[in-house]
Structures are given as structure tokens and as C-alpha cells.
Amino acid sequence: MPELERTPLYDLHAELGAKFVPFAGYEMPVQYRLGVMKEHLHTRTKAGLFDVSHMGQVILRGDDAAAQLEMLVPASIVGLKEGRQRYGLFTNEAGGIEDDLMIAHRGDHLFLVVNAARKQADIAHMKRHLGCSVEPVDNRALLALQGPAAEAVLAAIAPAAADMRFMDVIVTDTDHGELWISRSGYTGEDGFEISVSEDGAEALARALVADDRVEPIGLGARDSLRLEAGLCLYGNDIDAATSPVEAGLEWAIQKVRRTDGERTGGFPGADRILAELENGADRRRVGLLPEGRAPMREGTQLFETEEAAGPVGHVTSGAFGPSVGRPVSMGYVPTGLARTGTRLFGEVRGKRLPVTIADMPFRPSTYKR
């Protein structure tokens, strides 16, 4: 097995009582002393600090970087305003999703954040297809500070953060060096992602957790938080065989890139994706609320009735949702069954248990728009 990488915050995690697990080639904290449930609830009521340094940071430079990136991503990048960030998808020729990512317009360049497990493939993909320069950022850590107290905590270090709105990005000088801040995250909470130099990362993280309102949070709670927020985990809820329309991610394809738009198509898989935007897809990602307390986890088969012979769909993510106090799942079902309120059955340990299709997010998001 190849050696696991460590982030610049590894020693601090250990000092804070982290339990580590291998994740996307890194040795990452899965939980700290509070445990997953309390970490989750703390993030929703105060603020949680997440080390997301394993994710990939990439800069695209060149006069036409935005137009270039539109050859790989169905989002409008040319239309992205300076100082703003947008969610995007790398698609493939079959109309599937190769990765999801954040794209920020920072004046003379674009700044991208991609998934840890996909970063090498994404960088190779961009170098192969883009005419602009593709520069992996290898000397910076990435922190996420999420929760209702995040603004007050971060503003003590970077006052400009208080004036940001959801999906704004800034570059600001602080005692911890130049911070690249976006008002975003992946928990459904208001909060920030903060890129900091590798050398300054530990001091910044220590300054943040020194605040009584902040607790360090591991991957366990990160997963339950993003699930309650109805957000997709790449590799679980979306993958190379899932189209953006099946996944319910139409909102990541702006009108200018759709049929009859100013810059229609031109991205991999456009034929299928544009057709599905018009006519719908055969299956659909839905929220699922199991009755009772037994979680329906990834891989649970979904059936139309208690007696049906074959499954109609399956769960792609499922866990107990600490903030909603019950199990929550998401998964795929035929579009005809995807209506909210439809009752299906999930097979858990050989038993068919009732589950109802529900709107997502399971808990309303609190972004500061």
C-alpha cells in the first residue's frame, strides 16, 4: 500500500485528540474528542474547523482561461464576475461527471478547488485540453470554518470577511500571511474556506480553535453535515456514470450554456446533457426519509413494494442526521417515482422497511446571500 500523505496540520490534529483514517490517500482526522454527533451539532450551533488541505487547489492563468475552462465544464465561467465563485462539474463524453469543483474569478486568474481523490486526474485532464496555464498550488493548506459563529470568529483575524456574501472570494493580508477566503463550504452552514500558506497553516488553525466557539471537526461529521444539506459526495452520489440532470444539478448549468443560449454546449457530453435538460432523465437523485430509526446506508436497494422482485433504485449516501434527529439518505430512483411523498421500501439486513421520498435539504441551509 502506498504511504499515506499528511496535511500540514497532522501534528495539531493528533494533539487535539483526533482519530485518523485513510481517506483519498491521506491520513485524515475522522473525529476528535467530542465524537461525530456532538461535532455535528456544534458546527450547527457555533462553529467547526475542518482541515480540507487534502483537496486540490489549482490556478488557471491566461487571457482566455474562462473561455478555455468552458470546454470542460458546463457552467458559465465567462459570465462569472470578478470576486465571485461558482460550483461546476467536469463532464465526460458520455455525459457523466468526472468531478465537482469550485471555480473562483480572481481578476487575472481562476482559482479552482477540486476533490482530493480526483485532483491528479483533474490536473492531467486540464493540462491535456486547456490552452491556458494550469498551475497546481502545492504550498498552501485549506481550512473550512463553518457555522453561525464563523463570521465573528474569522473577522477577528481577517476583518474583511465580515463584508462578504455567499460565494464571494477575497485575498486579504493578515498576521497569518495572505489568506484566500471564499464565503462557502459544504455543510449547509454559513462559513468560509480559507487557503493559507503551508507555513502559516498551523498558527492560523491554533488561533481559530483558541476561540471558545470553535471546535475541530473530523470527516465523520463533515459527511453527516453535507448529507443533511443535500449536497453530493463525489464517488457516492455522483460519478462518471451519473449525468448532471440525473443528479439534480441543473442549477450548475447556467442558461447561456443550454440549448439556444449564447454559448450553448461545447463541453464533453453536451449532446446527452442538453437533451436531458429539455426532456428529463430516466432516473433522478432524491432525498429519502426512512421510517423508524434504522439508517439506510450506501448500497441499500430500494423496492416499489414489500413483495417486488427486483429493486428500482438504490441509496448512495445514508446516515443518522444529528440535527434532524432521524436517519436520512439520498439515492436514485426512476423519474416516475421521484415525487416527494412517494413511499418505497429499502432492504436493510433482509427486511423491507418503508422509506419516503423527501425534499432536500433535510435541514434548511443558512447561507448569507
Add this chain to the structure above:
Amino acid sequence: MKFTEDHEWLRAEGDLFVVGVTEYAAEQLGDVVFVELPEEGRTVKKDEEIVVIESVKVASDIKAPLDGTIVAVNEKLADAPAFVNEDPLGDGWFFKLRVDDPSAVEAFMDEDAYKAMIA
């Protein structure tokens, strides 16, 4: 009280044994969110998986420590699975077992031996 290598404890109560998991196991499991208990009256074989514990992250099984009959289960866990974490040796018990051969319990570890095992 006796302890198994699977981190279960057995406590004699009259001619029955109450069974739960140890503090060490509860800690390892993480926050318990659901416990599926066996039906009362069910006869079980040693090492048969009879309880499912779902924590925030994973599902784990608890095995029958010995051959016997389930005579009671802790219904309180249906609404309050967190008892497993908060009071694993008390309110977090799972079931009461009428053991076919009570002398077999003597083969399990005492507290000192168990503590040595997890040390």
C-alpha cells in the same frame, strides 16, 4: 461480572445473565443511533449475531455469548439508543439470557483479565 473477547459483559441476575457491551466497546463504536434487538423467546446459539448496533458511522453485530434463550430485551433502547454510550454497564444493557449451561460462563474473563486484554 464476566467479560468476553468480543467486549461483551455478562452479569448474573437470579438464574439469568444480563448482557451488554463494555465501556471500551461503547467508546470504539462511537455515538449509537439505533439498536436492533432480538425477539423475546428466541433460542440462540453461541456466536450467532443477534443484536445490530448502528453508530453514526457503521453497523456492528453483537453475538450471543453462549447457547440459551432470550427472555427479555431492553425496550428502552428503541427510543434512547444513546444509553449504550452513556451507561453501557447499566441502562445500556441489551438482553437477558437463560443460559443452557450456566457453568460455561466461568470460562469468560474476570474484570482484571479483561482490563489486561484491552490495555
